[in-house]
Amino acid sequence: MKAHDGMYIDGAWRPAAGPGVIEVVNPADEQVIATVPAGTVEDVDAAVRAARAALPGWAATPPAERAARLAALRDVLVARQDEIAETVTAELGSPPKLSQTVHAGVPIAVTGSYAELAATYAFEERTGNSTVLHEPVGVVGAITPWNYPLHQIVAKTAPALAAGCTVVVKPAEDTPLVARLFAEAVHEAGIPAGVFNLVTGLGPVAGQALAEHPGVDLVSFTGSTAVGRRIGAIASGMVKKVALELGGKSANVILPGADLARAVNVGVANVMSNSGQTCSAWTRMLVHHDQYDEAVELAAAAAAKYGDRIGPLVSATQRDRVRGYIAKGVAEGARLAAGGPDSPHERGYYVSPTVFADVTPGMTIAQEEIFGPVLSVLRYTDEDDALRIANGTVYGLAGAVWAADETEAVAFARRMETGQVDINGGRFNPLAPFGGYKQSGVGRELGAHGLAEYLQTKSFQF
Numbered sequence: 001m002k003a004h005d006g007m008y009i010d011g012a013w014r015p016a017a018g019p020g021v022i023e024v025v026n027p028a029d030e031q032v033i034a035t036v037p038a039g040t041v042e043d044v045d046a047a048v049r050a051a052r053a054a055l056p057g058w059a060a061t062p063p064a065e066r067a068a069r070l071a072a073l074r075d076v077l078v079a080r081q082d083e084i085a086e087t088v089t090a091e092l093g094s095p096p097k098l099s100q101t102v103h104a105g106v107p108i109a110v111t112g113s114y115a116e117l118a119a120t121y122a123f124e125e126r127t128g129n130s131t132v133l134h135e136p137v138g139v140v141g142a143i144t145p146w147n148y149p150l151h152q153i154v155a156k157t158a159p160a161l162a163a164g165c166t167v168v169v170k171p172a173e174d175t176p177l178v179a180r181l182f183a184e185a186v187h188e189a190g191i192p193a194g195v196f197n198l199v200t201g202l203g204p205v206a207g208q209a210l211a212e213h214p215g216v217d218l219v220s221f222t223g224s225t226a227v228g229r230r231i232g233a234i235a236s237g238m239v240k241k242v243a244l245e246l247g248g249k250s251a252n253v254i255l256p257g258a259d260l261a262r263a264v265n266v267g268v269a270n271v272m273s274n275s276g277q278t279c280s281a282w283t284r285m286l287v288h289h290d291q292y293d294e295a296v297e298l299a300a301a302a303a304a305k306y307g308d309r310i311g312p313l314v315s316a317t318q319r320d321r322v323r324g325y326i327a328k329g330v331a332e333g334a335r336l337a338a339g340g341p342d343s344p345h346e347r348g349y350y351v352s353p354t355v356f357a358d359v360t361p362g363m364t365i366a367q368e369e370i371f372g373p374v375l376s377v378l379r380y381t382d383e384d385d386a387l388r389i390a391n392g393t394v395y396g397l398a399g400a401v402w403a404a405d406e407t408e409a410v411a412f413a414r415r416m417e418t419g420q421v422d423i424n425g426g427r428f429n430p431l432a433p434f435g436g437y438k439q440s441g442v443g444r445e446l447g448a449h450g451l452a453e454y455l456q457t458k459s460f461q462f
């Protein structure tokens, strides 16, 4: 891992304006592994100025050339895949295999998808007597969380660059190292100076300065609903465009007739992956009352198997928050079928894979996002009851439906208030739009829909 003292601004690593630093901790052993500068308003201002200055040139660069730079970036990420995976393991604590396949693999796929889209997208179209141009929105301020640290940066940066926008990224405090590695990759890929800039720093300081900067045209934020609300208020006050990817409390609906063992096992794996730190995780499993006891037993057995295989949570704060939710679940009358609040290791921010049974829809653990390896199993009486429970939270990010056949699952999925539904175990598709209904967010990421978020139209009438 390389150490830098500065920020990546205008194509070079520059000293930070202030002396403050942020310590980066390995959550598996609680050791400080690096420090990065805590950026200030001045650093953010320098980065936004660089992005503004680079905007006319990049916006006017032919899409085929932007595509070529993104393809080069993908190739650098491929060449540095091991280093990316090791860095994410060190700062997030994710197991090496997950770091390789997901934390490094998905950003490579997404960058590649935008290299292709930039080359093929119709940036100009005809309708009646008009020509409609799809032009870049301008300077993008991207504020990202730690849970999929490189993916979250790439899911904003790759479409923004494909669209002809320039970018300033403020990554999460807990995981700034892979963000720096990404800035090095951008540099190696020959992306012009100022097109991509990185400022590390604290959310309420550097993040807020970025959201408030008058030189930023679009704020793209992924993180908690609480911060998303503030950013939405700042953006609307300044009439800026805003994209918000927020929390989730997704339902995994198992209809009678589905392959119960498969649905439960895939459902548990979905929740335990990345130690439960996935906004789209299916943290509520909905099972018909006739199959309820069997499902709980299967889920508890599946969770127990994860005991030693999941990584820690990202920080002591997150661990304590998740333990607090487990305690609350017990206090509100849910039954622990697996796991519990005790830590399975002496060191590191670990939480045991936990399954709650006898969870009712109004309980805190059935309503609030826990962001840890905690599954709630709820019972329903019939399909309408299942739908009421599935739709009965403020969130609507993702979900799953399992049924004897696809038609039945799709009929149910059509009635769900959520942005993504996996049918009978359908795979993740990096080209499908990702984003939330209700309080899970505003806007979409990934694929052509994700690209459209960074474009605005101009029509010429003839």
Ligand code: NAD
Pocket: 143, 144, 145, 146, 147, 148, 170, 171, 172, 173, 201, 202, 203, 204, 205, 206, 207, 208, 209, 211, 222, 223, 224, 225, 227, 228, 230, 231, 245, 246, 247, 248, 278, 279, 369, 371, 397, 440, 441
């Ligand atoms: P967070 O909201 O605390 O932080 C996210 C980012 O916002 C960080 O970079 C942080 O520094 C910054 N930030 C914090 N306060 C800020 C402020 N006042 N102004 C500007 N920026 C500020 O969230 P987190 O704890 O890092 O992430 C966990 C949350 O993110 C969960 O709720 C999860 O569901 C959500 N999330 C959603 C998605 C999605 O795609 N929908 C993806 C990942 C995470």
